[in-house]
Amino acid sequence: MKMIEDVRSVFKRDPAARNVFEILTCYSGVQAVIIYRFTHFLWKCKLYWLARFISTFARWITGIEIHPGAVIGRRFFIDHGMGVVIGETAEIGDDCMMYHGVTLGGTTWDKVKRHPTLKDGVIIGAGAKILGPITLGENVRVGSNSVVVKSIEDNCTVVGIPGRIVNKKINLDDKFDMYAASTSGSASDPTIQAVNSIVEHLADIDKQLEKVSKVIDNGENSTAIKEPDSIENN
DSSP: OHHHHHHHHHHHHOTTOOOHHHHHHHOHHHHHHHHHHHHHHHHHTTOHHHHHHHHHHHHHHHSOEEOTTSEEOSSOEESSOTTOEEOTTOEEOTTOEEOTTOEEEOSOOSSSOOSOEEOTTOEEOTTOEEESSOEEOTTOEEOTTOEEOSOBOTTOEEETTTTEEEESSOOTTSOOOTTSSOSSTGGGOHHHHHHHHHHHHHHHHHHHHHHHHHHHHHHHHHHHHHHHHHHHHO
16 A cells, blocks of 8 residues: 555655654654545545645645645655645656655646656755656756756756756765755766866966066066156266
8 A cells, every 4th residue: 555655665764763653643744645645536536626625734734735636656755845846747756755845846827747757766855846847767866956947867966056967877875965966966067167167267367467466566666766866867
């Protein structure tokens, strides 16, 4: 049963979890997912208003908004949870995880597929926004506060606004920092490298200007000393 798997998956992802009772009563992310499972069943039975009403109630008590029309796979976990929004046409694969403030949002008002698709094993850091009918491939990692508006291939790490790929072949055993990007992502970010290069170049220009300024000052001082001698000789 999916709800049982959802609860059990918490023990693998949160070292603070101690027992099932604590998870069921204190984890808003788990509560929101359990209620979503029920409302999604109602949605498939075409009880649309009832499904929306219950999901709205769940948002009041958990701070998490999951549209009952969204499709969510097995062992899904929302850690902390407050402020998460998952739209109607979003699709989430198995073993995915996200942190607080994440939005799976749409970019059009048309009644079409307008929300993201997350394949298996995706992890989305706190505050990230995934917008539009794009696809994040398997095991994609999205850094905190990133904004992703284009599809991402499997096994990539994405950071920034707009989201940029900083690691194309991640090792699943590597630590992923949900509040940043990864243990090695920033070092290979081409934008950061470009900015650092500009800063170094400006520092070098400042040094050169300082040397030129000293030469000019020395020249003016020597001229001021020689002028009185020339006047006396005349």
